[in-house]
Amino acid sequence: MSESSYQADAFHKLTYLVIDDFENFRLSLRQMLRACGADQIELVGNAKQAIKYCTYNHVDVVLCDYNLGEGKNGQHVLEELRHKNLLRRSSLFLMVTAETSKQMVMGARENQPDGYLTKPINRAMLEQRLITLLDQRKALLPINREIDRENYPEAISLCLQALPRNPRHKTWLLKTLGDLYFRLGDLSHAAKVFDDVLQQRELSWARLGRSQVLLANRSHDQAVANLKQLIDTHPDYMEAYDLLADGLRQQGKLSEAQQVLEQAIVQSPNALLRQKQLAEVAEANQDIDAAADAWRRTVSLGTHSIHDSADHYLALGQSLSELGEDEDNAEAVEHATEALEILGSMEKRFADQPTVGLRSRIVQCRVLFGQGQHREAEALHNSLKAEFDSNPLIDPDTSLDYAKTLFRVGRDGDARDLLGRLAEQHSDETELLKRIEALLDEPVGFRQKLKARNLTRDGIKAFEAGDLTAAAAAFTEALVVVPNHTSLNLNLVQVLLKIYEADPTSREPLEQCRARLDRLQGLPEQHRQHRRYIALSQKLKGLTA
Amino acid sequence: MTDPKDLTNRPNLANDSDQSIDFSMVLASTVHDMKNSLGMLLNSLDELRTEHGSTFDGSPRFNTLQYEAERMHNDLVQLLGIYRLGEKKLSAHVEEHYLPDFLDEHMARHAPLLQGLGIEASIEAGDITGFFDADLLTGVLNNTINNALRYSRSKIRLTAEVRDGYLVLGVEDDGEGYPESMQHTGTLSFKSLDFNTGSTSLGLFFASSVAGLHREGNRTGSIKLHNGGQLGGGFFEIWLP
Numbered sequence: 001m002s003e004s005s006y007q008a009d010a011f012h013k014l015t016y017l018v019i020d021d022f023e024n025f026r027l028s029l030r031q032m033l034r035a036c037g038a039d040q041i042e043l044v045g046n047a048k049q050a051i052k053y054c055t056y057n058h059v060d061v062v063l064c065d066y067n068l069g070e071g072k073n074g075q076h077v078l079e080e081l082r083h084k085n086l087l088r089r090s091s092l093f094l095m096v097t098a099e100t101s102k103q104m105v106m107g108a109r110e111n112q113p114d115g116y117l118t119k120p121i122n123r124a125m126l127e128q129r130l131i132t133l134l135d136q137r138k139a140l141l142p143i144n145r146e147i148d149r150e151n152y153p154e155a156i157s158l159c160l161q162a163l164p165r166n167p168r169h170k171t172w173l174l175k176t177l178g179d180l181y182f183r184l185g186d187l188s189h190a191a192k193v194f195d196d197v198l199q200q201r202e203l204s205w206a207r208l209g210r211s212q213v214l215l216a217n218r219s220h221d222q223a224v225a226n227l228k229q230l231i232d233t234h235p236d237y238m239e240a241y242d243l244l245a246d247g248l249r250q251q252g253k254l255s256e257a258q259q260v261l262e263q264a265i266v267q268s269p270n271a272l273l274r275q276k277q278l279a280e281v282a283e284a285n286q287d288i289d290a291a292a293d294a295w296r297r298t299v300s301l302g303t304h305s306i307h308d309s310a311d312h313y314l315a316l317g318q319s320l321s322e323l324g325e326d327e328d329n330a331e332a333v334e335h336a337t338e339a340l341e342i343l344g345s346m347e348k349r350f351a352d353q354p355t356v357g358l359r360s361r362i363v364q365c366r367v368l369f370g371q372g373q374h375r376e377a378e379a380l381h382n383s384l385k386a387e388f389d390s391n392p393l394i395d396p397d398t399s400l401d402y403a404k405t406l407f408r409v410g411r412d413g414d415a416r417d418l419l420g421r422l423a424e425q426h427s428d429e430t431e432l433l434k435r436i437e438a439l440l441d442e443p444v445g446f447r448q449k450l451k452a453r454n455l456t457r458d459g460i461k462a463f464e465a466g467d468l469t470a471a472a473a474a475f476t477e478a479l480v481v482v483p484n485h486t487s488l489n490l491n492l493v494q495v496l497l498k499i500y501e502a503d504p505t506s507r508e509p510l511e512q513c514r515a516r517l518d519r520l521q522g523l524p525e526q527h528r529q530h531r532r533y534i535a536l537s538q539k540l541k542g543l544t545a
Numbered sequence: 546m547t548d549p550k551d552l553t554n555r556p557n558l559a560n561d562s563d564q565s566i567d568f569s570m571v572l573a574s575t576v577h578d579m580k581n582s583l584g585m586l587l588n589s590l591d592e593l594r595t596e597h598g599s600t601f602d603g604s605p606r607f608n609t610l611q612y613e614a615e616r617m618h619n620d621l622v623q624l625l626g627i628y629r630l631g632e633k634k635l636s637a638h639v640e641e642h643y644l645p646d647f648l649d650e651h652m653a654r655h656a657p658l659l660q661g662l663g664i665e666a667s668i669e670a671g672d673i674t675g676f677f678d679a680d681l682l683t684g685v686l687n688n689t690i691n692n693a694l695r696y697s698r699s700k701i702r703l704t705a706e707v708r709d710g711y712l713v714l715g716v717e718d719d720g721e722g723y724p725e726s727m728q729h730t731g732t733l734s735f736k737s738l739d740f741n742t743g744s745t746s747l748g749l750f751f752a753s754s755v756a757g758l759h760r761e762g763n764r765t766g767s768i769k770l771h772n773g774g775q776l777g778g779g780f781f782e783i784w785l786p
Contacts, residue, residue: 031592098580098584118683119588120587120618122587122591122653123591123595125650129650129653132650167672203676204639205640234638235633235636236635236638237636
């Protein structure tokens with residue numbers, strides 16, 4: 001504090017922006033900044049003004065209150081400034097907050113501020129904090145500059161040089177170093193950074209980084225075990241929950257992933273990307289109620305966020321349309337109504353995006369059909385058909401969704417034709433082919449899907465227990481719900497062949513096999529079950545010859 | 546101005562009937578509000594002191610106002626911390642910090658009152674780093690320093706050093722010292738608090754809990770309260786592994 005004249009000079013050179021919805025607080029911060037020697041200070045009362053100001057002016061230090069009343073909050077401002085590149089990495093963004101537990105309130109998955117200022121703030125505190133951060137900024141500027149230029153190798157070598165000389169910023173340097181190696185895909189060096197830290201001491205950020213490397217290395221089990229332990233000791237460490245959910249997803253443990261995200265959301269409900277991840281996982285689990293809830297929250301959090309997207313509205317509309325189907329009750333009507341409302345707001349909010357209208361009408365069409373409004377659905381369908389006939393370049397996502405609508409309104413043949421063409425056009429896109437196959441297998445609502453899946457599970461259990469009759473019965477019942485399901489048909493064939501082998505006196509099972517395999521005629525070669533289909537067909541041929 | 550009350554965002558707090566009241570939630574959210582109000586009050590006091598420095602410095606009434614407001618604010622921060630501790634939602638996010646910077650920032654927070662009371666503050670920390678959760682330690686130190694301000698005659702001293710493999714942060718004053726009954730070493734259990742004496746030592750319980758959240762291998766943090774030190778008054782130490 002003895003160097004105050006030097007400091008005052010340093011403060012004097014910089015430009016400041018204070019964002020707070022309370023005038024008193026803005027004025028009081030300005031006074032404190034002035035007392036520190038600052039001079040170029042702009043005060044604004046809301047996010048919009050802040051973003052506008054940063055568009056036309058360079059700001060070195062932003063002091064932003066987290067809660068700005070109605071509308072965008074401090075986190076939204078930070079995200080937007082970073083997203084639009086209105087804030088250099090070398091500038092400072094300080095979040096002012098009354099909250100001592102930052103993780104829980106903000107719980108952001110990315111875009112952390114450079115520092116927090118916890119209220120109440122006085123001049124001496126502000127000065128001290130700014131001096132520390134400005135010193136740090138100065139010391140780390142060369143590294144940040146290289147990161148801004150995406151020259152990661154140079155940034156790494158600067159970090160390595162700085163480490164022995166700069167104990168004050170050791171944690172920042174080590175975190176940045178690990179992150180840079182990770183970004184470059186140099187996983188072994190990234191792992192070494194975290195391991196070295198962990199060898200000295202169990203630190204949660206290093207454990208998280210180590211787990212991230214394990215995941216990238218596809219050591220899923222180890223990563224998941226690490227993260228579970230981390231959450232056990234740090235139940236308020238939100239990023240650990242996010243990463244654990246990623247790991248469980250990659251292990252294929254989707255229901256566990258959903259549970260983990262639900263736990264995280266109870267504690268920290270305001271992170272849009274986390275809600276979105278939950279929605280996707282719940283969808284994959286066919287837990288459509290939970291998916292709709294999470295999409296609803298994603299949409300609502302999007303109101304002021306840079307992450308807002310028509311896709312969230314669409315996904316919510318799609319979930320609600322599923323909930324509105326298959327059941328003829330007041331709740332279904334409510335869901336259908338909400339679906340149409342959401343699609344309506346999507347069209348208004350994203351009016352400038354060309355495909356939004358088409359995507360909206362595709363979902364509307366099946367919602368209306370489900371509600372028995374066949375004439376309206378028919379009219380919509382005609383307009384959709386005309387659009388698809390005249391435009392062969394519609395993207396695969398939209399086409400897939402249209403095929404879903406075709407199935408729902410009873411035009412199964414058209415749906416299959418469309419999907420067949422789509423599969424041909426994109427024969428080298430494995431992910432898309434998987435989705436096409438899934439829709440062809442189960443072109444039904446989620447309740448029926450669940451019913452078929454449960455029966456399938458029962459069948460597999462019975463098969464494993466050696467009860468062939470029960471297995472065949474379960475698979476047959478499932479096929480009533482999803483008659484064209486490829487692997488399910490093949491499962492039944494496999495069981496029936498075993499039944500025949502055990503007792504060759506009756507040829508009845510073989511006839512059934514023939515009927516099931518006939519259904520799969522024309523199964524394209526690139527289908528994942530194609531080899532199994534050929535093998536079983538040949539086996540049957542051998543037995544009937 | 547107020548942050549969303551994360552405590553009220555928890556869906557599981559809604560009880561089975563609309564009529565039943567989850568008192569701990571009401572309490573927590575009210576505490577949150579009061580804490581923010583006190584924050585505003587403290588800001589205004591700081592501004593008043595800046596505007597009318599010569600009038601208010603040395604005014605016992607103004608100093609009491611500021612001291613008590615600060616004390617209430619610290620109490621409320623601790624109360625929220627203890628609430629989270631009870632909910633098992635408080636854990637130590639240990640990072641490596643540079644001690645001279647950390648202690649400077651702490652002393653800065655108390656600068657107005659130091660000035661008002663005419664107390665001389667010194668910091669003694671070598672060029673060392675230490676491992677701890679800065680937010681949790683902030684809660685402990687604010688409370689301890691504020692307490693030291695109240696009882697010191699003219700000096701307080703903030704220290705950081707490594708002793709027996711522990712990082713030891715100390716707050717010393719030149720006052721009368723802690724009464725015999727409060728002097729203590731180790732960790733406090735909730736049961737040991739005496740709610741009948743008026744002074745519940747809730748602050749000590751919080752400090753002791755925060756120390757206990759800091760673990761490394763089989764070593765755990767603890768607090769020590771005794772008298773003496775360089776200034777001869779109360780001497781608070783928090784030992785972190």
